[in-house]
Amino acid sequence: MAASSLSGLYDAPILLSAPNKISTVSNEIKRLGAKNIIIIGGDKAVTNEEEKAYKALGNLRRIQGANRYETATKIATEVIDKEDSDSVIVASGENFPDALTVGAVANKDKTPIILANKDSLPASKEITKKIKKATIIGGPVAVGSVEKNFSSSNRIAGSNRYETSTKVADKYFNDASKAAIASGENYPDALALSPYAAKENMPILLSPAKGKNVTVEKYIKDKKITDIEIFGGEKAVEYKETPKTDNKQNGDVKKPEPSKDNNSKVSKEYQSALKSAQFYSEDMHMSKNGIYDQLISEYGDKFSKEAAQYAIDNLKANYKENALKSAKFYSEDMYMSKKGIYDQLTSDYGDKFTQEEAQYAVDNLKADYKQNALKSANQYQEMMYMSPEAIRDQLTSEYGDKFTQEEAEYAMENLNK
Numbered sequence: 001m002a003a004s005s006l007s008g009l010y011d012a013p014i015l016l017s018a019p020n021k022i023s024t025v026s027n028e029i030k031r032l033g034a035k036n037i038i039i040i041g042g043d044k045a046v047t048n049e050e051e052k053a054y055k056a057l058g059n060l061r062r063i064q065g066a067n068r069y070e071t072a073t074k075i076a077t078e079v080i081d082k083e084d085s086d087s088v089i090v091a092s093g094e095n096f097p098d099a100l101t102v103g104a105v106a107n108k109d110k111t112p113i114i115l116a117n118k119d120s121l122p123a124s125k126e127i128t129k130k131i132k133k134a135t136i137i138g139g140p141v142a143v144g145s146v147e148k149n150f151s152s153s154n155r156i157a158g159s160n161r162y163e164t165s166t167k168v169a170d171k172y173f174n175d176a177s178k179a180a181i182a183s184g185e186n187y188p189d190a191l192a193l194s195p196y197a198a199k200e201n202m203p204i205l206l207s208p209a210k211g212k213n214v215t216v217e218k219y220i221k222d223k224k225i226t227d228i229e230i231f232g233g234e235k236a237v238e239y240k241e242t243p244k245t246d247n248k249q250n251g252d253v254k255k256p257e258p259s260k261d262n263n264s265k266v267s268k269e270y271q272s273a274l275k276s277a278q279f280y281s282e283d284m285h286m287s288k289n290g291i292y293d294q295l296i297s298e299y300g301d302k303f304s305k306e307a308a309q310y311a312i313d314n315l316k317a318n319y320k321e322n323a324l325k326s327a328k329f330y331s332e333d334m335y336m337s338k339k340g341i342y343d344q345l346t347s348d349y350g351d352k353f354t355q356e357e358a359q360y361a362v363d364n365l366k367a368d369y370k371q372n373a374l375k376s377a378n379q380y381q382e383m384m385y386m387s388p389e390a391i392r393d394q395l396t397s398e399y400g401d402k403f404t405q406e407e408a409e410y411a412m413e414n415l416n417k
Contacts, residue, residue, distance in 0.1 A: 001091070001099040001113060002072035003040045004194045005079045006063075008107035010036075014192050017046050018385050022053045029057050038063060041071055044387050068093055069115050069122035076112030076127055087133035089113045090121070090146055094399035097161035097184050097206060098138035101168045103194030104180075104204050108172075111135075118399065119144030138164060141347060159293065160350060162206050162213035169203030169219065178202045178227035179220065181237060185209050185334065186379065189232035202229070207237050210333055214284060214294070218301070270310045273303045277311035285325040287345075288312060289352035323353045323361035331365060335372040335379075338362055339402040373403045373411035381415065388412060 007014050013032070017025050017039075029037065035058040039046045042064040054060055063078070065071040072093070079085060089106055091099035093115030106113050114124045116136075121128065132151040136143050139157040147153045156171060158164035161184050169179065180197045182190035184206030197204050205216050220228070230237055273295055280286045280294060295301045295308035303311075323345055330336040330344060344350040345358035353361070373395055380386040380394060394400040395408040403411070 001096060001103065001191060002068075002075045002115065003191075004103040004106040005110055005112045006038065006040075006075050007195045008110045008198060009079050009082060010038075012036075012038075013195050016188055016192055017050050017054075019047055019049060022050055025050075026053060026057060029054065035059060037061075040064075040075070041068075044390070045385070065123065067122075069117065069124070072113060072115045073123040073127060076114050076124075079110060079112040080127070080130065083110050085110070085112060086131065087111060087135065088127065088131050089135050089137060090116050090143060091137045092142040092399075093117050093122070094397065095142060098142055098164055100182070100190040100194075101161070101165040101204055101206060102135075102137050102156075103190065104197035104202070105168065105172045107194045107198035108201075116143045116146050119146065121146055121149055124149075137168065139348075158215070159290075159348070159352070160215075162208070163215045165204065165206040166215055166219040169205060170223075173201065173203040174223075176202050176223070177225065178229065179225050180204045181207050181216075181228055181230045183207065183209060183232055183237050184213075189237075193231050208333075209237065214280070215297075266310075267307075269303065269307045273301070273307040273311035274314055276301055276303075277308075277315045277317075281315060281317040281322060285322040285329075287322060287351050287353040287357065288317070288319055291315070291317075293352070319353065320357050320360040323351070323357040324364055326351055326353075327358075327361040327365045331367040331372060335375040337372060337401050337403040337407065338367070338369055341365070341367075343402065369403065370407050370410040373401070373407040374414050376401055376403075377411040377415050388415070391415070 003014055012034070015025050015028060037054050037058050037060045039051060039054070039060065039062040043051075046062075051060065051062065063071065063074050065074055076088060089102055089111050091102060091113055094117065099113060099115075102113070105111065114121060114127060128149045134146070134150040134153045136146060136153060136155040137157070142157075156164065156167050158167050165184070169176070178200065179202050180193055182193055182204055185208065190204055190206070193204060205219070207213060207216065276295060277291050280291045286294065292308050292312050295303045295311060296305055327341050327345060330341045336344065342358050342362050345353045345361060346355055377391050377395060380391045386394065392408055392412055395403045395411060396405060
């Protein structure tokens with residue numbers, strides 16, 4: 001993730017490597033005619049076998065630290081020294097999505113990314129002595145109160161990773177006529193995409209593996225995005241473009257039509273807000289607070305607070321059942337843990353259900369969390385090339401998947417069987 005600014009500095013593509021992909025990567029390096037190769041990360045990320053193969057193709061060096069935080073800091077230091085940078089981007093080192101959305105920005109502007117671990121900036125002490133300006137990506141759940149390390153800072157955050165991607169897009173690619181869609185659940189496609197997106201001046205918007213995110217769709221419509229490029233196979237992004245209209249707008253989210261009863265004493269705005277709220281409850285299974293915030297959001301429906309409150313007051317919804325349906329999705333499609341689902345349901349940067357509604361959901365959800373842990377472990381190994389120890393830590397981490405030790409042990413014992 002931190003390699004995006006380095007890629008911009010040297011005008012170099014980012015290639016993903018694995019021991020079983022050496023020939024594929026080598027052929028691409030030859031095709032590019034590249035004579036200088038930089039490996040990012042230690043030998044657990046890119047093995048010595050891979051290094052040996054690539055070293056035969058040109059001048060090679062490796063940038064690595066003891067962990068991802070140190071590696072990001074070393075990359076940032078090189079970019080700062082060569083570009084005389086006066087600012088950095090701060091993103092979570094525990095979860096990837098926010099850093100991915102800003103990858104094209106880091107590449108385009110050659111702004112280094114440093115990684116935060118909650119409220120701290122591990123290994124970045126020397127950088128904060130030099131740099132006094134920072135843009136923080138993600139809410140306080142993702143990145144805590146790191147503002148104290150800088151004399152000037154601003155934060156770009158949405159209620160979830162998908163809304164955050166639209167806010168990054170709005171700030172840095174406000175006039176873009178096209179956008180890239182990549183998975184918000186796994187990192188490889190968006191990571192390799194950042195140099196291309198920067199050159200094409202298009203934002204990286206995140207999509208769930210199945211279906212669409214209503215905030216992203218709203219952004220595409222409101223910004224009149226005329227060209228969408230989807231990166232990754234259908235297993236990573238099952239996004240389907242809405243048929244284009246005459247003015248080439250994509251991504252319209254279909255909602256019920258407003259009432260045409262002109263004799264109604266309720267204003268058309270109030271009626272439309274209620275219809276939208278019904279859609280969000282019945283089709284998106286959203287919480288009461290989630291619906292209200294979506295209705296009034298600048299990046300959502302932009303209804304007045306009065307119209308949104310009318311909609312909430314007159315909406316017939318079973319929020320406990322909505323929470324249960326959302327929980328079912330998180331378990332069956334995202335393989336989340338019980339605590340991970342509960343926290344997602346109740347988070348102010350997640351679904352915003354009440355604790356009672358979330359508890360009802362996890363109590364009534366039929367889920368095999370050991371199998372969820374195993375499926376998550378398989379994804380980390382196959383798509384993120386993580387080591388067994390790193391997978392175990394990610395599964396049990398409070399800032400990661402939040403599985404129990406027993407569930408993680410089951411996953412590790414059955415991995416590769």
